[in-house]
Amino acid sequence: MNWPQKIHEAFQALNVRQVSYVPDAGHSALIRLCDQDPGIRSVSLTTEEEGVAMAAGAWLGGERAVLLLQSSGVGNCINMLSLQHETRMPLFMIVTMRGEWGEFNPWQVAMGKSTQRVLEESGVYVYRADSPEEVPAQVAAGASFAYQTGRSVAVLIGQRVIGTKNFNK
C-alpha cells in the first residue's frame, strides 16, 4: 500500500490547507505530495514547535493544519503543546518513529522510547499504525477526533512501516 499517497488523499478529503514539517526520511514522499499540491500551503520549519504554533494560528484563521515530524522532534514541542491544551484548539500531528524496530542509530533510542508517554503526559491523544494497512484508518480517525473535538492528536507511524532501507544505510 502507498500509505503516503493515502495520507495525502485524506488531507484533501479533510480540507487540510496548511502542512508544516521538519523533514524526515519517513515523511519524504508525503512532503513531496504536499509541496506539489496547490491547495496546501506547505511550510518547512526550523524546529517542530514552530509547527504547533502555526497550527494554532491556522485554526484561529479558520483553516485546518497538520504537523509532520519525526519522533525526535516530539521532545522539542512539549511546552508549545500547552497552547492547544489551554485554548482547546485542535492539533493534528503525524509522527514517524525512530529508535525502535530495527534502529541502527543509538542516539535515536532515547526519544523513540519516550515519544508516546511524553505525548500522553502532555495531554495528546495517541493513535498508532504498525502496518501500512493501518495508516489510512488511524489518520482518518485521529484527524476527525482532533478537528471535531478540539483536542491534540498524534498518529505514530511505526518504524516497521517505514522500513530500514529508507534510511540509506
Add this chain to the structure above:
Amino acid sequence: MSTQNSRPLDRRRAVARILRERGDALVVTSLGNPTFDVAAAGDRAQNFYLWGAMGGAVMVGLGLAQAQPGKRVIVFVGDGEMMMGIGSLATVAVQGAPNLSVVVIDNEHYAETGMQPAHAGRGADIAGIARASGFDAAAQVRTEAELERAAQQILHGAGPVLVTVKVSTDPQPVALPPRDGPYLRSRFREALLGTDAHQ
C-alpha cells in the same frame, strides 16, 4: 538611526500609536508585557493574547496570516520571546508572508522575571537577524519620528515586516486582559468567521 539624548520610547504609547489606525487588522501578542500593552490600547475580539507558549507568537501569526491573506496580521512580541523563537524569522522569510508584520517591543530585559539583561541589550541585533534571515523590510526604531514612519510600514507595508521598537524599562500600570483560552479562541474566531466559527 538613533537620535542622541532623546528619551527612550514609552512602550504603551508606541503600541497604542501603531494600533490607532489598525482598521480590521488581526493582532497576536506574546506572553507578558506585549499582551498587557495591547490590552491597554483597547481589548477587542480581534486580539489573540498568548499567556504562555513562549517563542511561538510569530508562528501563530504566520498560520493566521496564511489563513487570512486579505487581512493584515500584526504580532507584538517581547525581545526575549523573539530570541526564543528566532528561527521562526527564517521560516517566515523563506515561506513569504505579504500580510504579516512583527513588532518587537524591545526593552533589552526580561522585565517580567526580575529585569535580567537580555541578549538584545548585549549585542544581538534582532532587526539585523531578521534582515539576514531574508526580511526585506526590517528596521529598528528609537524616536517618535521613526515610529511614525514604521507604523505605516507595519500597517500597510509589503510583508513580512519586522520592526524593533527600543523602549524604556519604566514600570507600567497593570492592564490584564482575559486569559481563559477557550474564551479568547472563540471570541476571536467568531469575530473573524461568524457562525463558521462553530462548525
